[in-house]
Amino acid sequence: MGPVACLKSVVPQVHTHRSLHAEDISSVAVLPGAKNVVLPKGDVYKSLQLLEVSKQILIENDRGGYTIPAKGLYPYQWNWDSALVALGWATLDEGRAWQELEKLFSAQWEDGLVPHIVFHQPSPTYFPGPEIWGSVEQPMGSTGITQPPVAAITVRKLYETALNKELALQKLKELFPKLLAWHRWFQSARDPENTGLVATLHPWESGMDNSPAWDEALYNVPVDQIPPYVRQDLGHVDSAMRPKQEEYDRYLTLLYRFRAVNYDCNQLYFLSPFRVTDLCTNSVLYRANLDLRWLANELGQDQIAEEVDGWIEKARSAFDSLYDEEGGLYKSKDQLTGELVTAKTSAGFLPLFARVASASQAADLAATLERWLNRVKHGIPSYDPESSNFEPLRYWRGPVWVIINWMITDGLRAYGYEDLALRVEADTYELLVSHGINEYYDPVTGAAAGGKLFSWTAAMCLAWLSKGDGAHSAAAH
Numbered sequence: 001m002g003p004v005a006c007l008k009s010v011v012p013q014v015h016t017h018r019s020l021h022a023e024d025i026s027s028v029a030v031l032p033g034a035k036n037v038v039l040p041k042g043d044v045y046k047s048l049q050l051l052e053v054s055k056q057i058l059i060e061n062d063r064g065g066y067t068i069p070a071k072g073l074y075p076y077q078w079n080w081d082s083a084l085v086a087l088g089w090a091t092l093d094e095g096r097a098w099q100e101l102e103k104l105f106s107a108q109w110e111d112g113l114v115p116h117i118v119f120h121q122p123s124p125t126y127f128p129g130p131e132i133w134g135s136v137e138q139p140m141g142s143t144g145i146t147q148p149p150v151a152a153i154t155v156r157k158l159y160e161t162a163l164n165k166e167l168a169l170q171k172l173k174e175l176f177p178k179l180l181a182w183h184r185w186f187q188s189a190r191d192p193e194n195t196g197l198v199a200t201l202h203p204w205e206s207g208m209d210n211s212p213a214w215d216e217a218l219y220n221v222p223v224d225q226i227p228p229y230v231r232q233d234l235g236h237v238d239s240a241m242r243p244k245q246e247e248y249d250r251y252l253t254l255l256y257r258f259r260a261v262n263y264d265c266n267q268l269y270f271l272s273p274f275r276v277t278d279l280c281t282n283s284v285l286y287r288a289n290l291d292l293r294w295l296a297n298e299l300g301q302d303q304i305a306e307e308v309d310g311w312i313e314k315a316r317s318a319f320d321s322l323y324d325e326e327g328g329l330y331k332s333k334d335q336l337t338g339e340l341v342t343a344k345t346s347a348g349f350l351p352l353f354a355r356v357a358s359a360s361q362a363a364d365l366a367a368t369l370e371r372w373l374n375r376v377k378h379g380i381p382s383y384d385p386e387s388s389n390f391e392p393l394r395y396w397r398g399p400v401w402v403i404i405n406w407m408i409t410d411g412l413r414a415y416g417y418e419d420l421a422l423r424v425e426a427d428t429y430e431l432l433v434s435h436g437i438n439e440y441y442d443p444v445t446g447a448a449a450g451g452k453l454f455s456w457t458a459a460m461c462l463a464w465l466s467k468g469d470g471a472h473s474a475a476a477h
């Protein structure tokens, strides 16, 4: 039996329209056409196995048009997870990738909000579920907050790389008004004072839930008399890796306060005791606006392109107020105190993904990142590894997230830091090969942590690491 036949017999085949065939094996190993070679040539088996496992994870986590992040721990459709997972689906089945976004936008609210979780089917394994977000009078099919708006970035990528151009144009036309409504909602509901940057009103909205960036702002939230509750997350994951009880009490306090006004977007900005300018949300939104403008131009919607341009212009100058020159990276801001937060987190590099950093800011960010990488075995830690309260295993307070590695790598490449981008890519690949497809990883040991067989990590493996998918052509800063 030759090596190719031998590999085929041990690697499980998945029946999608792009299943691996014998001739693909060399292409997976050497990646012709890729902008850079990530997968080591001598390690074909591991590479193939990783791809097949990634496909299997998406298939296993598919709930009929949408993908749950991980069984048990996250049994519903999450907003930015789905937008990133769609990039993975696109490598297997373009129709299925578009469907992921359609399902997400099927839950869009009348005011334009696209919720952070959509409760398509009941599940007893997650708290707080629909019964907490809704009420007897107003049952809810979703949460009443949002998440970083990745979807427009995904739509552009799917559209530009589509093999089925006709389908892509049709889906773009259907999704465009929904994307626009969501981005307009960000402007009106989350920047009613016209500052150029949007507010985040709940740590869950930031996607980096218990990042040290929120410590000061969150601990300023008084804990209300809230109904007793039982956390489900601790039944799935060790408590040492999850937010603490005093943080959860505040998450719930905010939820009940928002629910008391039925999540009225005109009131929430003014009444929330937690209001921050989150770098992750603002960087993703900035980049998504570049892509939305590109899509508007593609559809010949000049007036809309101009409107989006106005948001981009305003945000560009406002971003400078988040730059910490001494720290060599960007920082989030507590809007209620007006202070930049003290914590240096991986979100501080995301203005590279946005293309909003200047060349000299990018050089500082690259230098800071290099210093961080030299302190750990596996990058990119979510929190400054030089910090005294760096926790390599606790949720967003140290661990590595592959989706953030993708975003930062994409940004590094756009600014010409190819070697650094390759270093992060190779490191990420090594993490996945050695430790599997998990929610996150310990940057000191590489150990996998959090939820297992995790969808967005699998999607990044398919869409990024196997393709060497660097920066696409989002308009430069």
Ligand SMILES: O=C(O)[C@@H](CO)O[C@H]1O[C@H](CO)[C@@H](O)[C@H](O)[C@@H]1O
Pocket (backbone or CB within 6 Å): 069, 074, 078, 079, 080, 081, 116, 204, 206, 207, 208, 209, 233
């Ligand atoms: O901890 C949780 O229960 C959820 C709440 O939304 O957040 C985490 O999990 C979600 C699902 O992967 C992610 O979207 C978030 O960014 C975060 O990592």
